Amino acid sequence: MLVAPAVARAQAPTPVAPTPKGDDIGYVQWGVTAELLSVAFWQRALDDGEWSKRAQRRLRAARDNDANHLARLIAVLGEDAPAEGDFEIVLPNAPFKTRARLLAFGKEIEERVTAVYLDGIARTQDEATRALLGRLLVADAGHLALLRSLDGEPVADAGLRTPMRVEIAGDWIDSYLRVP
Numbered sequence: 698m699l700v701a702p703a704v705a706r707a708q709a710p711t712p713v714a715p716t717p718k719g720d721d722i723g724y725v726q727w728g729v730t731a732e733l734l735s736v737a738f739w740q741r742a743l744d745d746g747e748w749s750k751r752a753q754r755r756l757r758a759a760r761d762n763d764a765n766h767l768a769r770l771i772a773v774l775g776e777d778a779p780a781e782g783d784f785e786i787v788l789p790n791a792p793f794k795t796r797a798r799l800l801a802f803g804k805e806i807e808e809r810v811t812a813v814y815l816d817g818i819a820r821t822q823d824e825a826t827r828a829l830l831g832r833l834l835v836a837d838a839g840h841l842a843l844l845r846s847l848d849g850e851p852v853a854d855a856g857l858r859t860p861m862r863v864e865i866a867g868d869w870i871d872s873y874l875r876v877p
Contacts, residue, residue: 715826724817732767737786807841816860
């Protein structure tokens with residue numbers, strides 16, 4: 698009679714909670730704003746675009762994914778997270794007039810988000826914060842691939858992503874914010 702040796706099941710390690718230090722906080726704060734912008738974009742794309750049922754499911758999944766990212770980033774900031782009503786996201790109308798413009802706008806958002814997360818991975822001090830930004834980068838690269846596929850483009854990136862400093866991206870994202 699053969700007896701199989703007992704194999705210990707590998708348990709996934711419990712992720713360590715991010716504790717951003719110094720400038721790390723800027724990447725997390727920017728991420729909150731970027732994810733708010735992304736959620737607003739996905740919702741507006743669903744509301745204003747004519748999509749197949751499959752595309753609608755994929756767009757809703759991206760929106761819900763970014764809403765989850767937002768919750769994770771807010772949890773990292775704790776009391777320092779922006780409160781509801783501190784500002785609002787205002788999207789321009791022009792990108793939503795045609796499908797091509799809508800997709801181009803979405804790709805611009807996701808390209809900048811992934812570029813900042815990449816820069817954050819290279820610059821943050823806290824290992825758990827770097828890991829969180831890396832996970833966000835992977836997810837948002839998937840969102841960029843979704844937009845490319847909806848636009849009939851190759852899904853894969855043609856080259857390596859270029860990092861973008863959070864200060865430069867901050868000026869860009871501020872154009873979509875309004876303080877009540």
